[in-house]
Amino acid sequence: MKLLCYADAHGIDNLNSIILKTKLKYDYIVFAGDLGENIVNWKFVRNLPMINIYGNHDDVEKFKTLPFWLPDYEMKTFGGLKFLGINGNFAKKIKKPHHKIASDVYYMIMEKALNPDVVVSHEPPYGSCDFIKRKFHGGSTMLASLLLKLQPKLWVCGHLYSDRERVSKINNTTIINTNKYPIIVDISSGGIKSVKPILNK
Numbered sequence: 001m002k003l004l005c006y007a008d009a010h011g012i013d014n015l016n017s018i019i020l021k022t023k024l025k026y027d028y029i030v031f032a033g034d035l036g037e038n039i040v041n042w043k044f045v046r047n048l049p050m051i052n053i054y055g056n057h058d059d060v061e062k063f064k065t066l067p068f069w070l071p072d073y074e075m076k077t078f079g080g081l082k083f084l085g086i087n088g089n090f091a092k093k094i095k096k097p098h099h100k101i102a103s104d105v106y107y108m109i110m111e112k113a114l115n116p117d118v119v120v121s122h123e124p125p126y127g128s129c130d131f132i133k134r135k136f137h138g139g140s141t142m143l144a145s146l147l148l149k150l151q152p153k154l155w156v157c158g159h160l161y162s163d164r165e166r167v168s169k170i171n172n173t174t175i176i177n178t179n180k181y182p183i184i185v186d187i188s189s190g191g192i193k194s195v196k197p198i199l200n201k
Helices: 012-021 042-046 102-111 141-150
Strands: 002-006 028-031 050-052 075-078 081-086 118-121 154-157 167-170 173-177 183-188 191-197
Touching (some): 002 154, 028 118, 102 141, 118 141, 173 183, 173 191
Parallel strands (some): 002 028, 028 050, 081 118, 118 154, 154 173
Antiparallel strands (some): 002 183, 075 081, 167 173, 183 191
């Protein structure tokens, strides 16, 4: 199964442009949040084979109506692979609809003993494709701990525009921060076959 991994479009025109420029075939788009808050053409979005979560610049309630949206703490199966979504951003206090408390997310997922093949989060795990401003790692330490516990085949994220790698690997997990530039991943139940950037910086 081929996945077009993307995030941080910040506008439906940008998403459509990426789709039109993508010459390789894919089965699903995996979108890791931030399509934009002022989307008018939701019919276009709903008709896409887009497995998705919302980020911190999305209409949360509209995202929840999309056919391939990944609810928190549940797994959905597409193409024989189990997907887990971690929506929104982490904050110390919940002040906006997209806010989550990191420790709550961690304990809920651990309590449910979930075993996904693919995890989609808006924020990246700490230390993986998250080096920003050429100064520091900006990812989530909770997600880094969760990655080691879950050990999925693939982890797709966005949010931070990494100055360094867009693809990294920890044990048997491939981590991708699309960094506004989409990547095609060929994956099966046996693991990842290939990772190919579509548009480079």
